[in-house]
Amino acid sequence: MLQSIITGSGSYLPNKIVPNSSFEQITFFDENREPLVKSTSEIIQKFADITEITERRYIEDDSVMNSDLAAEAGKLAIENAGIDKEELDYIIVAHNFGNIDSDERQVRITPSISALTKQKLGIKNTQCKPYDMVFGCPGWNEGVILADQFIKAGIAKKILVIGSETLSRSVDPFDRNCMIFSDGAAGVVLEGREKSDEPIGILNHYTRSDNGEEVFYLTTDKSLNPEYVGSKANIRMRGRKIYEYALKYVPQAIKKVIDDAGYTITDINKVLLHQANAKMDHAMLQRLFRLYGLPISSIPEGIAPMTIQKFGNSSVATIPTMYDMMAKGNFLNQTFKSKDLVIFASVGAGMNINAILYRMP
Template identity: 25%
Template structure:
């Protein structure tokens, strides 16, 4: 792809939302055999947000878009495609995207949910860029949202300490000049799906019986090993396709799975941790929402500025990965 990569899509706004209820490490001490020191030293997480009993992924999506509209004085009534990245839809069908369309009163838009787990938001951004650059769409709403607390076993101390709920949204619009997207990369290793899953209609994978609990099941050690060995290679591929080098990146925004994992990825790739953004300390692992939450935090804190080169990199269940090099233009 190199320098010939063409984008006619520009990110014009960002918004986020997290539920009001806070579940701290100290709260978890009362629920399972763990401690604040143990959790923080191994994950970097101090607290996470938990959706209310009657609050679902669609609600979080709508709130994130409302935040986007308010902050950037944007309207979404003329959006012509809605993409929602989530592993926790309100229903098997209808899609969350179609419910967002109805709730926001968007009259003439396609609506599609995407399931790429923790890489979902980056995958959805790639699809938005493709749809706009191809001329198929002009204005796309991209949302990453999860209510992982509803599929987390709070008796399992290995997973309940990790996951939280949240949402992030971006508006992607057509631009006559060169767009925000400089290069992309995506890949999958489906044989590793056995290490991170939630059962559905089938209770077998690769000939093995699955734990049919309806909750998230994760082999953290295997997922960690896969991520820290393959993500640095993926980062390099994104940069190669842009005709640039990792040293030219101003901010790295990986999926906020675990701070120790992020530290290892930075160490192996040679990218400075001080130029890396994450959202896990106060939100936990929010899967498809973690990258927009982290990027938004960097914007609010005055770190990310117009003209900066930002590398987004998602990775997770599938096992899937997706990276985008952006020029932040907002």
């Protein structure tokens, strides 16, 4: 059986930096569609205290679409892997909203993002299948899991997996939660290699989907501002519910993927968590260590890198962006070493949770 190895990565971050101060002139509304009583300055400060976000990246050119970001990240990953793009068996692109135009903010998912990405990459191979993964924020992880299954089943040998999103075009500008989201894209090339004496690459994975009442924790809805004439399908979150769900089940998922592979938390070198809310990520990591009977003080410094402070939440792009930066030495004081055991874990709309255990070559 083959093992799935990441042989190349690439990421694209828009150049437009949007600091928290950019929201100072906005009047935020509550769930009853009434203006919030607190001043915008107070709201922004509380937001920063909880999420630790101070700025985020937005796509800077109105003519650029989500598929353009995906293609750029894919191109960089292919170049980094040193492969012929025509050798790809699949292109899996994770996203949530497809292409969204900057004027009407209309969601467009036909043609599919993966097909457009293949076209923009100039791939002529008709046996290279484009595949969209719509799975909430864990979409890139799930794309990697699917690619691993294809490779180990002998269906494919080389697969490009991308996470790409332009969330700045899918938020309600009058909802304070709009400050969480950002734009970006990143991806990896996964290749099948013969198993070595010491397994490397993807060692284990686990996915959990709760689709009862949880399915409504993160949806889309009209603006909180009755006068807003923009998009009628804006991101809407039940923040407290998501926080409680993530804190309860994400640590369990990570523990399961570690335990089932025959390891323990002290064997893990890095935990790459989806970057949605710094407070939530800190709490999930602490809960994970407590599940192993270990005190918070035992958490190694730097085990869980964070990009949210400067990049915000780019959904499916957050984990592959971190991976790419660390793999290329572009992350301050954060890198990978050979044989490192790394966790990729995410939670998002659905509600879906997944975790991957990966050993660096």
